[in-house]
Amino acid sequence: MTRKQSAPQVKIGFEETSLRISIDAILPLHEISERVRKSVKYSQIAASIAEVGIIEPPVIVRDRDDKDRFHLLDGHLRIDILKNRGETEVVCLIALDDEAFTYNKRVSRIAIIQEHKMILNAIRKGVSEERLARALNVNIANIRMKRNLLVGICPEAAELLRDKHVPITVFTELRYLKPMRQIEAAQSMITMNRYSTGYARSLVASTPEDQLVEGRERRPRGLTEEQIAVMQRESENLDREFKLVEQSYGADQLDLVQAVGYVNHxxxxxxIVKHLAQHHADILTELQKIVDMLEAA
Incomplete structure (x- = not known):
């Protein structure tokens, strides 16, 4: 009877409790330049700290030789701002591994719809728009635009774009479209991996009138009805071609992987290589290019 193998234990990355550390005992990995201090990001973090305090604790690691000294892994801007405010202590997370990289490099930038939901959640909890604007260092009009981001946007289109980095003005364009066309436009943006306002405007311009919201017909300046009709036909043809490609993409990809695998074999x-080199050098060159492209991908 074989002995049952125990599951590997997950190693924790931080000490179990956060600690209040003297800022003077924290050694930064790099200095903050004056150019950075004048940046929008620095101003936003400073405004947030002034309004609501530190939300995400800095990450530090103990010095190997002096346990009362610490190296700063993440939170250089926060620490610099606190120093300039005259603060002397800060609550930190203590990392167990000395990883000399910025933890924020592993964090994705928040998408606009996620930001919208965070603002709504904060407002529901009683945080005023004025306080949010101060914390984010933006004007109150910006907060209200993000609060009303999905007004006039169908839930299905919002779900498609929920984790995409879409300019706020794209949603202004989508509001000209009826729900089904909004979904098609969102799918087109995802397929093309294009989320610019200009691309959204082109989708609206190529939309038939019966798919536009009544009373909100949008027509670009300088285009005749004939030019608009041509754009609509081309858009419809492109949609059909995309759907055909999507239907065959999986099978084509499988065939390609098998073919390249066979060539590599x-x-x-x-x-075989010797024979091709002697009698079909041009073919051997092309086959090697195929294999090199696969390895590079």
Whole structure:
């Protein structure tokens, strides 16, 4: 009877409790330049700290030789701002591994719809728009635009774009479209991996009138009805072509992987390579390019 193997234990990355540390005992990995101090990001973090305090604790690690000294892994801007405010202590997370990289590099920038939901959640909890504007260092009109981001946007289109980095003005364009066309426009942006306002405007311009919201017909300046009709036909043709490509993409990808695998197997045979080099050097060159492209991808 074989002994049952125990599951590997997950190693924790931080000490179990956060600590209040003297800022003077924290050694930064790099200095903050004056250019950075004048940046929008620095101003926003400073405004947030002034309004609501530190939300995400800095990450530090103990010095290997002096346990009363610490190296700053993440939170250089926060620490610099606190110093300039005259603060002497800060609550920190203590990392157990000395990883000399910025933790924020592993964090994705928040998408606009996620930001919208965070603002709504804060307002529901009683945080005023004025306080949010001060904390984010933006004017109150910006907060209200993000609060009303999904007004006039159907839930299905919002769900498609929920984790995409979409300019806020794109949603202004989508409001000209009826729900089904909004979904098609969102799918087109995802397929093309294009989320610019200009691309959204082109989708609106190529939309038939019966798919536009009544009373909100949008027509670009300088285009005749004939030009608009041509854009609509081309957009419809492009949608059909995309759907055909999507239907065959999986099978085509599988065929491609199998074909490249077969070519790679052939080039692993010395006799075949020797024969191709002697009699079909041009073909051997192209086959090697195919394999190199696969390895590079």
């Amino acid at each position: 052939l080039l692993g045979n010395a006799r």
